[in-house]
Amino acid sequence: MASHTSSLFSITTGSSDPIYRQLIEQVRRLIAAAVLKPGDVLPSVRDVAVTLAVNPMTVSKAYNMMETEGLLSRARGVGMLVADSKSPQGPEHLLRPTLERAAAEARQLELDNETVMALFAKILGETK
Known part of the structure; x- marks a missing residue:
């Protein structure tokens, strides 16, 4: 179980895509590229928000949406983990x-x- 830092993410402030969508797409791409693997720990909401200078609620929204989608899972005391992929999809x-x-x-x-x-x-x- 690898732990990743908040520098894993970046945002484009002038993008038409909302910040939470940018974060979701980055996680999808990192999973598809096997940079993030099942069981890897994502950085905390607070760490990502501070690093990117965004509202923590924005990061929390992205994490919650990815959990609902099945990309991430929540582990008490650990944080958000990359979920086991039950239906592998290509890039x-x-x-x-x-x-x-x-x-x-x-x-x-x-x-x-x-x-x-x-x-x-x-x-x-x-x-x-």
């Missing part, structure tokens, strides 16, 4: 929210599927 599930937002925007712009898919294929083919 592609992390891309879904971004693609859903892009699809919604494409619908708002009334773009047809072929145009959107061609643009996405072009973007995928571009070098970094």
